[in-house]
Amino acid sequence: MAERTTARTDREQSFEDSSDRPTLSAAPTSNRRLLAWVSDVARLTQPDQVVWCDGSQEEFDRLTAEMVAAGTLIPVPKRPGSFLARSSSSDVARVESRTFIAAATQEEAGPTNNWREPNALREELNGVFSGSMRGRTMYVVPFSMGPVGGPISQLGVQLTDSPYAVVSMRIMTRMGQAALDAITEDTAWVPALHSVGYPLVDTLGRSRPDMAWPCNEHKYIAHFPDTREIMSFGSGYGGNALLGKKCFALRIASVMARSEGWLAEHMLIIKVTSPEGRVHHLAAAFPSACGKTNLAMLQPTIPGWKVETIGDDIAWMRPGPDGTLRAINPEAGFFGVAPGTGWSTNPTAMQMIGENTIFTNVALTDDGDVWWEGMTDEVPEHLTDWRGNDWTPESGTTAAHPNGRFTVSAAQCPSIADDFDAPEGVVIDAVLFGGRRRSNVPLVLEARDWEHGVYLGATISSEQTAAAEGTVGELRHDPFAMLPFAGYNMADYFAHWLSVGSSLPDDKRPKVFGVNWFRRGDDGRFLWPGFGENSRVVEWICRRVEGSAGAEEIPLGLVPGVDALNLEGLDVPVGDLEELFSVDPTSWNAELDQLEQWFTTFGERLPAELPTQLQTLRDRLPRG
Ligand SMILES: Nc1nc2c(ncn2[C@@H]2O[C@H](COP(=O)(O)OP(=O)(O)OP(=O)(O)O)[C@@H](O)[C@H]2O)c(=O)[nH]1
Numbered sequence: 001m002a003e004r005t006t007a008r009t010d011r012e013q014s015f016e017d018s019s020d021r022p023t024l025s026a027a028p029t030s031n032r033r034l035l036a037w038v039s040d041v042a043r044l045t046q047p048d049q050v051v052w053c054d055g056s057q058e059e060f061d062r063l064t065a066e067m068v069a070a071g072t073l074i075p076v077p078k079r080p081g082s083f084l085a086r087s088s089s090s091d092v093a094r095v096e097s098r099t100f101i102a103a104a105t106q107e108e109a110g111p112t113n114n115w116r117e118p119n120a121l122r123e124e125l126n127g128v129f130s131g132s133m134r135g136r137t138m139y140v141v142p143f144s145m146g147p148v149g150g151p152i153s154q155l156g157v158q159l160t161d162s163p164y165a166v167v168s169m170r171i172m173t174r175m176g177q178a179a180l181d182a183i184t185e186d187t188a189w190v191p192a193l194h195s196v197g198y199p200l201v202d203t204l205g206r207s208r209p210d211m212a213w214p215c216n217e218h219k220y221i222a223h224f225p226d227t228r229e230i231m232s233f234g235s236g237y238g239g240n241a242l243l244g245k246k247c248f249a250l251r252i253a254s255v256m257a258r259s260e261g262w263l264a265e266h267m268l269i270i271k272v273t274s275p276e277g278r279v280h281h282l283a284a285a286f287p288s289a290c291g292k293t294n295l296a297m298l299q300p301t302i303p304g305w306k307v308e309t310i311g312d313d314i315a316w317m318r319p320g321p322d323g324t325l326r327a328i329n330p331e332a333g334f335f336g337v338a339p340g341t342g343w344s345t346n347p348t349a350m351q352m353i354g355e356n357t358i359f360t361n362v363a364l365t366d367d368g369d370v371w372w373e374g375m376t377d378e379v380p381e382h383l384t385d386w387r388g389n390d391w392t393p394e395s396g397t398t399a400a401h402p403n404g405r406f407t408v409s410a411a412q413c414p415s416i417a418d419d420f421d422a423p424e425g426v427v428i429d430a431v432l433f434g435g436r437r438r439s440n441v442p443l444v445l446e447a448r449d450w451e452h453g454v455y456l457g458a459t460i461s462s463e464q465t466a467a468a469e470g471t472v473g474e475l476r477h478d479p480f481a482m483l484p485f486a487g488y489n490m491a492d493y494f495a496h497w498l499s500v501g502s503s504l505p506d507d508k509r510p511k512v513f514g515v516n517w518f519r520r521g522d523d524g525r526f527l528w529p530g531f532g533e534n535s536r537v538v539e540w541i542c543r544r545v546e547g548s549a550g551a552e553e554i555p556l557g558l559v560p561g562v563d564a565l566n567l568e569g570l571d572v573p574v575g576d577l578e579e580l581f582s583v584d585p586t587s588w589n590a591e592l593d594q595l596e597q598w599f600t601t602f603g604e605r606l607p608a609e610l611p612t613q614l615q616t617l618r619d620r621l622p623r624g
């Protein structure tokens, strides 16, 4: 814990004196709505000063230096320009139980979201934010999701008292003056208010020391879909605090997308080039910590194939004038899971994070580098763990938090695609849905048509990971990998997917696939080697798109026949391969019973196509 070194009293003074406290006269914008909002928030939260961020390197260097002085960041000498942040141990992941969708009615938010009545929540939040920035600086962070001015892009402004959020937003979004300049009186932009909820001065004027990672036990991640506003309180971590990411690019954007006929999705985007030079773009939705970053940076093990990265977490997809589905990655960086990222699993990411990277909740080596489980085969004999304690392999804990992360600019990704920045997006040829399933779900499966594909997306379930609070390993439904991210009723979201699909011409509509890298044998080991070997599945998918690969029909859909999956040079026992595609009628019927039960939670709003698909599947299963 580091004490603040700046003198408090002078600033408090100017606080009391000035009626229009934090002066806005120096603001680098004349946008009235923005100025009014900034000044209203400053009046409510009472920061010492307001700083307008320009997104420059100088600003980044100044903020990181201040955070090093305050103990929030620790330099990582082995990686130039890199820092480690250790969060409070109670602030390590998204908090779904405190994530609210304040739609006009509970029905609008739907059964999968925590609904709050908007006026009541707003009032509650006004109380919570009142004075919440006392003794701190409030940063104004203008940002663009997608290239500034692009036809699929959107603008936002985050107000935050967390310099960690500011520097992270600079990496993760197009942040700074260019975004601010794009906000004119008549452009739409999303106001996103954030406070860590740890004021340094109380209402009586008494001060307290700062902490390395200030936060508040009482958290709110609140969304107002009708007015397209975000208010986040109490957390400094990832998806809770970098408001361009899950809050805007998924929850608010999904609401915009529904009313405007497009899709805001928890999906990676890759560009795949075949040995003949044919290019295909794939988008894939997997739940948090289920392999998006890894697939986005895949290095194919099969000769002649190339995979390049466009996005690793979020895709905005719009039907284009030519009938194709065009996608951009609205982000500008990667907030990736560190544990499991190593030279053998994701060498691209390892190259990418050699410098200019912010690490959060990973371990430090004695010689000034970072480390986490899965980075190297050899485990160091001594480390400082993510909490800052001495650690040895005998400690009986993990050295890094399982949701430890790296934050790095996409510009540093060696596999970044040339069309990463294309404002009009890339044409999506195939959409993949996957989860972490130890049984039942085959390695790869092609949907018979769009409706069947929507069924595959809607019925994703996955073993819970460390990316949110909850019991790791428990199976839960995570439709479209959007359970924590859909900003409106999930049943309406299914209907929207059906409707977007039917608006696309037959020859332009992406094919849909299900994948599962995580199936295990009876002995608990993964049946499929995964990672680079997933290129074999990608190859089959591309060949199906081209119309040149065979498929066999099984009750679940279409799978590669014996010869259709390229297994050359792969050492997987035949028994394992059979198991990867095996369908056990008894456990499938049990799964369908469970799904049918889950469908009832959506009541009348559930599109009829989904129970129809389920019944078709039931009819096709052999009697168990
Ligand atoms: N067995 C196996 N594990 C994998 C595979 N791909 C990824 N993983 C592991 O899954 C974990 C999370 O992978 P990521 O690629 O970071 O997941 P993500 O979907 O990008 O996660 P978020 O950033 O939370 O949305 C890591 O520990 C990976 O090592 C695979 O093909 N096989």
Ligand SMILES: O=C([O-])CC(=O)C(=O)O
Pocket (backbone or CB within 6 Å): 093, 094, 237, 238, 239, 240, 245, 246, 287, 288, 289, 313, 335, 467, 468
């Ligand atoms: O939002 C976060 O904190 C990290 C993330 O990508 C996810 O959980 O899917």
Ligand SMILES: [Mn+2]
Pocket (backbone or CB within 6 Å): 266, 287, 288, 289, 313
């Ligand atoms: Mn994610």
